[in-house]
Amino acid sequence: xxxxxxxxxxxxxxxxxxxxxxxxxxxxxxxxxxxxxxxxxxxxxxxxxxxxxxxxxxxxxxxxxxxxxxxxxxxxxxxxxxxxxxxxxxxxxxxxxxxxxxxxxxxxxxxxxxxxxxxxxxxxxxxxxxxxxxxxxxxxxxxxxxxxxxxxxxxxxxxxxxxxxxxxxxxxxxxxxxxxxxxxxxxxxxxxxxxxxxxxxxxxxxxxxxxxxxxxxxxxxxxxxxxxxxxxxxxxxxxxxxxxxxxxxxxxxxxxxxxxxxxxxxxxxxxxxxxxxxxxxxxxxxxxxxxxxxxxxxxxxxxxxxxxxxxxxxxxxxxxxxxxxxxxxxxxxx
Numbered sequence: 001x002x003x004x005x006x007x008x009x010x011x012x013x014x015x016x017x018x019x020x021x022x023x024x025x026x027x028x029x030x031x032x033x034x035x036x037x038x039x040x041x042x043x044x045x046x047x048x049x050x051x052x053x054x055x056x057x058x059x060x061x062x063x064x065x066x067x068x069x070x071x072x073x074x075x076x077x078x079x080x081x082x083x084x085x086x087x088x089x090x091x092x093x094x095x096x097x098x099x100x101x102x103x104x105x106x107x108x109x110x111x112x113x114x115x116x117x118x119x120x121x122x123x124x125x126x127x128x129x130x131x132x133x134x135x136x137x138x139x140x141x142x143x144x145x146x147x148x149x150x151x152x153x154x155x156x157x158x159x160x161x162x163x164x165x166x167x168x169x170x171x172x173x174x175x176x177x178x179x180x181x182x183x184x185x186x187x188x189x190x191x192x193x194x195x196x197x198x199x200x201x202x203x204x205x206x207x208x209x210x211x212x213x214x215x216x217x218x219x220x221x222x223x224x225x226x227x228x229x230x231x232x233x234x235x236x237x238x239x240x241x242x243x244x245x246x247x248x249x250x251x252x253x254x255x256x257x258x259x260x261x262x263x264x265x266x267x268x269x270x271x272x273x274x275x276x277x278x279x280x281x282x283x284x285x286x287x288x289x290x291x292x293x294x295x296x297x298x299x300x301x302x303x304x305x306x307x308x309x310x311x312x313x314x315x316x317x318x319x320x321x322x323x324x325x326x327x328x329x330x331x332x333x334x
Contacts, residue, residue, distance in 0.1 A: 245329025
């Protein structure tokens, strides 16, 4: 008996532990996410109560059946039992479904449109990374979305290859599919500064699990300062090693796939790689696969498949001096 109780407690602890963290729908930081959290609690409590009532009714019926077999004894169902069957089997489920339908429609109406004008951006899904465009700010980046706190953000999503799905559980009203040739819309809003995690939730290939993104929410002044720096593009390298690194960037064939503001524009006939204009300011490489530091950046350029098998970027067999020069140059891109 004690062992069963301990197992139940461990199970409950694991269940509760899974309800936290920065990818939990039960830790909302925006109005749309909070609305969906409320709907989740309504569904959880109502279905839990209905399940409990159903189990109790089943136990009661089994108990009655064990006491007497009415079919063989010739007995009949009493009027009180008939009323119970109608109330518990018809009326109660109908009222529950009506209540839950009303709550769902209300939540859908609340989150269907962003409250007022705000920021607009576009997100394009690639195998296996995110392209982020700010049309009004004329900024392109990858795998990180910068937004101002308290401002509704209208996000238009699509895909460049296969079906992906965009989901930021702490900020948005659920997920939205990213379909090639079609544009869908979702809106986000962060009520407080912070870093929030997003994830592709539609299986899109071998590295689907490593297709994540960060949403960085900051004050309006900080966002505008970031956008202004991004529009200016990276500074011209002055150090000889960094200048050599830029030359290697072109010689090694990086430029046809990766854009750098005022330096290179992708010309590859297929899907290009992420824009690198602000690479050094990003927190991770490979859509949250590894930290963005010199050691990981060096190994990523050398062979990204050791971290993310199936990624479309090839390994590069560069001389060590050229590799280090290229990394030094990439670290200047802010």
